[in-house]
Amino acid sequence: MKYSLDKILLEIHNKEDKILSQSKRLIDEAYEMTLYLQDLLGSVKKYLIEEGFKNDEEEIRFFRSIKPQILGKLIYYNKIYRIETTCPVSNGKMYYNYFSGQLANLKREYTEHLCNSDFYRYYRSGRTDRDDTYFKRGNINYHDGLNSIVFEIDPEFSTFFDYKTARIISNELLYTYLLTKINPDENPDVILQKPESSKDIFWTDTKNAIIELIYALYASGVISHGKIGIRKISLMFQILFRIPLGDLHHAFHRMKTRSGSRTSFLDQLKFSLEEYMDKDL
Template identity: 75%
Template sequence: MKLSLNNIISEIHRKEADISSRTSRLIDEAYQMTCYLQELLSLTKEYISKEGFKDEAEETGFFRNIKPQILGKLIYYNKVFRIETSCPVHNGKMYRTYFSNQLHELKQEYIEHICNSEFYRYYRSGRTDRDDTYFRLGRINYHDGLNSFVFEIDPKFSTYYDYKIAHIIANELLYTYLLTKISPEENSTNLGLHNIENTKDVFWTDSKNALIELIYALYAAGVISHGKVGIRKISLIAQVLFRIPLNDLHHAFHRMKDRAGSRTTFLDQLKLSLEEYMDKTL
């Protein structure tokens, strides 16, 4: 694996898309991404140990923006793998209860360890005035009463606060993942769609496969939030907005890949319908 600090995040996105397209089960995707990110983190550590940083800006940028993305997604995929492999059933009341309990635990962790911290408010506000303190090696201030795991980190590859950001990233990804496992209609406000009641007359009238095809097209094109939104969050938004459950997207996607003839039947029809509409309005 050839490493370039400037391309790490885009490489992670590319790998996610590649593995997602080749695996039919979330368990397999989570396992493969965990292995990939573990190797990437190790290679990045070797690179930093050998090459160092060009200047202070590169150092703070790495520990604020790059390493937390690797570690945060590593924490996320490893947790998803553990949750999926421990799930007692595949549907029904016990299934929903299991994921509801996981979501409750995640919220408790967020309340107790993340949202009330001074650093969380600093990071969320987009401030950079203390980056020199938070994201430079060898500047850990033990007078701040840090968590005890600070003594276990590698001082040559962590500023402590890069680990904090990684947990924030993992927490947000897990939150979206768990919402997709629970009835989306019950979680519209959690997603931020507070006025969903005003769209009761908006619902999907084509097949579920057609909607899944559209969702994957939007994801593959990276046209939502510059491609930073995952397939599951796009799916959840569609399910809430159009009031339709979409079960296992992965299996549906793999069935599309194996279609005889056109693999993008719905998108082909959309293009044709738009062109016909354009002709009528000339």
């Protein structure tokens, strides 16, 4: 197919990197990603309806791995936009209570609709023996008492369980996002409160660059003999440079799968240092 998993992920990652590098407000980032993913999903659907699948294996791979990545991210960014645009204040007790309530809602939804299902256990275990049932179209069993959304899906572009997979993906991303909102140590509004005397120190490269540096320091164990966690290292950098980094693990995952050099910033640091050394010769 034209839309391979690697190509889809690369397109999404490149778009996310481009938006994040522009240092926009989270609301703006979420809105732009929502529009982009909605358009991407529509393009994939149009192509699929016109071209179809070569075989069952290709169909299963699409509905198990490709479509849920697009739809899961779409649900995630749309939810962030909704949460951020209805947040009552920028900090304080009301702010904390608001995001704590959002986290409680997410946990309740997870308990009621995901974790106790046979499919959730199947997907989490990495099994593939029932993929023919879950990820091929035309196999919806209404005797299972499925969620009412099953009546709204397009049977030509969904097996219903691709939607369930997307919800699992989006919930995981939302969980991490909400944790950073209710944890004061990772709250950007707290992080950015610095003395006036240090406000001339700020990061001028991309967020991905500083995250790459943070993970390199963490992986090498050069800070506190490797006994300090990635979150504390991240917090130090966020305080020093007055930059909120958000979901580190999500960004790091994108680095692991991006094309070209996965350590482009570190490569540039090495080149710059060697070039600087050569000037003194």
